Amino acid sequence: MSDSGTNQIVYSKNVVEFVTVANEFCSTMENVAHFSAEDNLKRLQKLMPLLYLKIAVLPKFDRIMDDELEKFISELDYNMLHQKWLQLLGENDSFYEVFDPNIQFGEETVRASISENLLDVYQDLKDFITAYSIGNEDVMHDSLSECIFHFEEFWGQQLLNVLRAVHMLLFSNADLSGETSTDDDVVPGSGNPKWLDNFWGTNEEEM
Structure with missing residues (x-):
């Protein structure tokens, strides 16, 4: 492909807009300790649909380099940020997964983790925007191509799943004060999502 x-x-308008939203999403994830659980979730509630839209309008295109792209988010980076989100959400980290290729035609339910889903999306986006910010146009091109591929194959579905959970958590009777989020041994997705049961119970009574 030519330089032009x-x-x-x-540098297209759609790509720049996607980069802007992706950067804001990553900033929200990284600054989790500066805001309450409710404020963080409200910010994500607004960013995630926009993020999905901005990448969904981008065209697919092939990579131009043979070299593997550098990854910037280490396992330690991931784990440290994950713990911050897990401590913030506590037992509210759990939600019932409804789209899983392994269980979608079965009757069993699977609990998933809001923090893990968010961090998986964050990891891919942070690697992309870091590579994009370097300024090497070939790297920018290929990192975007890879990000779009990963969106289609992996994190796009995670984004939709966790958006559903964030929406329901915000509009349930969940306690987001943080009083239940002090356990240092909280395990992702292992809490009892009482807010989800309350949400369904409340809405069934109103119907």
Whole structure:
């Protein structure tokens, strides 16, 4: 691909808008300790649909380099940020997964973790925007191509799943004060999502 062709992609209006939203999402994830659980979730509630839209309108295109792209988020980075979100959400970290290829035609339920889903999306986006910020247009091009591929194959579904959970958590009777989030040994997705039971119970009574 010519340099002009690469420029047209990586500096296009739609790509710049996606980068802006992705950067805001990553900033929200990283600054979790500065806001309450409710404020963090409200910010994500607004960002996640926009993030999905901004990447969904981007066209697919092939990579131009043979070299593997550098990854910037280490396992330690992931785990440290994950613990911050897990401590913030506590037992509210759990939600019932409704789209899983392994159980979608069965009757069993699967509990998933809000924090893990968010961090998986964050990891891919942070690797992308870090590579994009370097300024090497070939790297920018290929990192965007890879990000779009991962969105289609992996984190796009996670984004939709966790958005559902965030919406229900915000509009349930869940306690988001943090009083139940002090256990240092909280396990992702292992809490009792009472807020979900309360949500369904309340809405069934109103119907």
